[in-house]
Amino acid sequence: MPKDNPLLVDSALPYGLPDYRRVRPEHFMPAFERAFAEHRAEIQNITRVRSMPTFENTMVALERSGELLGRVARTFYTVSSAHATPEIQEIDEALAPLMSAHQDSVQLNADLYWRIKTLHDQRDSLVLEDEQRYLVERCYREMTHAGAGLDGEAKKALTAINQELSIRTNAFEKNLLADTNDLALIFTDEAQLDGLSDGELSAAAQAAADRGLEGQWLVTLTLFTGHPYLASLTNRESRKRILDASRMRGRRENENSNGPVLLEIVRLRAERAAILGYDSHAAYVTADETAGSPDAVHSLLRQLALPAASNAAKEQSALQAIVDAEPRPFPLEAHDWAFYTERVRAATYDLDRAALRPWFEAERVLRDGVFRAATELYGVTFTERADLPSYHPDARIFELHNDDGSPLGLFILDLYTRDTKRGGAWMNSIVDQSTLLGTAPIVVNNLNVSKPSAGKPTLLSLDEVNTLFHEFGHALHGLFATVTYPHFAGTNVFRDFVEFPSQVNEMWMFWPEILAQYARHVETNEPLPADVIQKLQDSEAFNQGFATSEYLAASWLDQAWHSLNSDEAAAIVDADAFEAAALADIGLDNPAVPTRYSSTYFAHVFSGGYSAGYYSYIWSEVLDADTVEWFIEQGGLTRTNGDRFRQRLLGVGGSKDPLEAYRDFRGRPAEIEPLLKRRGLAG
Known part of the structure; x- marks a missing residue:
């Protein structure tokens, strides 16, 4: 009965926050079954209307449909990505083909497609507001793109492929999580970890203790290839062990092998593209x-690859010169790059980035850095809500208000790594904003920062500080988008635009007024010295x-896999050989500069939403770099600038063509020169 399942009744908590105190794994599948049935009935009610399609009886009804399913799904997928216990993984595995089949039953529904197409064909004669017209255009485009216009046999084949893909991508993520945990490195002698800070050693000791390995140190693996510890560890063999383990994920011939899985994913995607009429x-x-x-993507990547590889080769020569000057020189390898980079940085700029951790205590970075920048720019304020329940004890909840005191939404921060959390960092929503449905947003940021032992402060690396600012940029996008229809809520924009707001938010990390507030020594409260700030900027x-x-190597790898036609994809039998050939093709096959993600652990494209879209980071960075120049030209961190960016870009969500929104904000299209300058590729 609904009263026995908290997922089937409206939450009594603020903003519709799920009551995670009451939700148990056994509640999810019955809730999904009920939500699937309810959504099918709602779609059937739309298609059975005898009168001709109108915006109200078709589009509005469609936007109102699936509310229960959306609520249950967002509640579940928040947990399955951040706290995937064995019970949750089992549900996720069973759910994948069911969710795929249900989505296809809506997206490929011929009767629904006819109604939307009718409105689309008549849109010039209908009296529609801008957001309404764009909703008709996008829904028609998306259904057409998904295959709604195909015949019955093609749709049947498409549905079968989509279900199989859902199973394979789920398996890829499950294998990767298991192999990442399995390949975490155990060190029995603290001397093997010489170079790590006290905080890093504390985190490694705590990670080992959590696995019952008292008196030892456990180094867990990050999602990307290069581990942050490689920059600090003086023991070359320790560095090699960490990088080798990182690159081995999903490659071993065991139950976690992702090679066969990704080949099948590539084949199925190519086959689906052929059915849909694409090469x-x-x-x-x-x-x-x-x-x-x-x-267009390949042109940009090739334009950048040659000068980037040339710059990397010059950097490698400089690093090799440092190694050659040592008593026992050796050829520089990939696991040496970060360590000797810091040596060169220290020699050239008198800067030791690893030694800066004490100035980046996590709580201060969050409140006096990330939150303060948002308050200065947009007027929003933050209040922690320890009284509200989250899905895990480490996940903290904050309520946001606008400067006029009106409530805005909830922000959840889940900072620490754990064995049940997938790698990387991300933003997702639990509740989407919609004036039609009367809902306000709840968004989540997940990171994978090592948790120190009890009583020790969490000290962030520069990269982790950057990631916190980046992911909060996604959160602001999700919180600020103010739309009528849930289709356009939050970050529901084109994939190669979605990284733009998050990358812009990174600029405030080094903005002087913000940096001066949060970059203070954890013990002395002394600010980061001005000369160090100047060295960081230099x-x-x-x-x-x-x-x-x-980065470009990973982007090209994604494109290479997904540019295959169905025959070419079916002929690939060796993932490693294909990867090597693809990187050689674009000239990014330097062994000392490994790809940011190798195929068998490239979660963005084989289990996430970035397939054939990992290029979007550099694509969005064209807009980002151009926007940073605009902020500098207009005086930087001011409410006037923040309000313009919020109203004309963040606030429109997906309800407007993104490049049109950018032109509206900037006054012209973006230019690439600021990106080339930032990346050292100008000229």
Whole structure:
């Protein structure tokens, strides 16, 4: 009965926050079954209307449908990504094909498609507001893109492929989580970890203790290839062990092997693209993004790859010179790069980035950095709500208010890594904003920061500070979007635009007024010295050859896999060989500069939503770098600037063409020169 299942009744908590104190794993599948049935009935009610389609009886009814399913799904997927216990993983595995089949039953519904197409064909004669017209256009475009216009046999084949893909992508993520945990490195001698800070050693000791390994140290693996500890560890063998373990994920021939899984994913995606009338999965994906085609993406990546690889080669020579001057020189390898980069940085800029951790205590970075920047720009304030329940004890809840005191929504921060959390960092929503439904947003940020032992402060690396600002940019997008229809809520924008707001928010990390507030020594409260700040700014372009190359390599790898036609995809039998050939093709096959993600642990594209879309970070960075110049030109951190960015970009959500919104904000299209300058690629 509904009263026995908290997922089937409206939450009594603020903003519709699920009451996680009452939700148990056994509640999810019955709730999904009920929600699927309810949504099917709602769609059937729309298609059975005998009168001709109107915006009200079709589009509004469609936007109101599936409310229960959306609520249950967002509640579940928040947990399945951040706290995937064995029970949750089992549900996720069983749910994947059911969810795929249900989504296809809506997206491929011929009667619903006819009604939306009718409105689309008549849109010039209908009296529609801008958001209403765009809703008709997007829904028609998305259903057409999904295959709603195909015949019955093609739809049947499409549905079967989609269900199989849901199973395979779920398996990829499950394998990766298991292998990441399995390959975490145990160290029995503290001397093997020489170079790590007290906080890092404390976190490693706590991670070992959590697995019952008292008196030892456990180094868990990050999602990307290069581990942060590689920059600090003086023991070369320890560095090699960490990088080798990182690159081995999903490659071993065991139950966690992802090679066969990803080959099947690539084959199925190519086959689906052919059914939909496209040459490749990349062609299918980019056709409904701002890029428009794989050629546009490939052109940008190739334009950047050659100078990036050239810069990386120069950086490598400088590093090798440092090694050659040592008593026992050796050829520089990938696991040496970060360590000797810091040596060069120290020699060139007199800067030790690893030693800066004491100035970046997590709580202060959050409140006096991330939150303060948002308050200065947008007038929003934050109040922690320890009285509200979250899905895990580490997940903290904050309520936001606008400067006039009106409530805005809830923000949840889940900072720490754990064995049940997938790798990386991300934002998701639990409740979407919609004036039609009367809902306000609840958004979540997840990171994977190592948790120190009890009583020790959490000290962040520069990269982790950057990630916190980045993910909060996504959160602001989700919180500020103010739309009528849930279809456009939050970050529901084109994939190659979604990273733009988050990348812009990174600029406030080093903004002087903000940095002065949060970058204070954890013990003495002394601010980060001015000369260190200047050195950080002077060294911003340093090592950009490596950083750009490793990112472009991953982007190209994604494109290479997904630019295959169905015959080519079916012929691939060796994932490692294909990867090597793809990287050689674009000239990014330097062994000392490994790709940011190798195929078998490339979760963004094989289990996340970035397939054929990982290029979106650099694509969005064109807009980001151009926007940073605008903020500087207009005086930086001011409410006037923040309000303009909020109203014309963040606030529109997905209810407007993103490039049109950008032109409205900037006064012109974006220019690429600021990006080339930032990445050291100008000229």
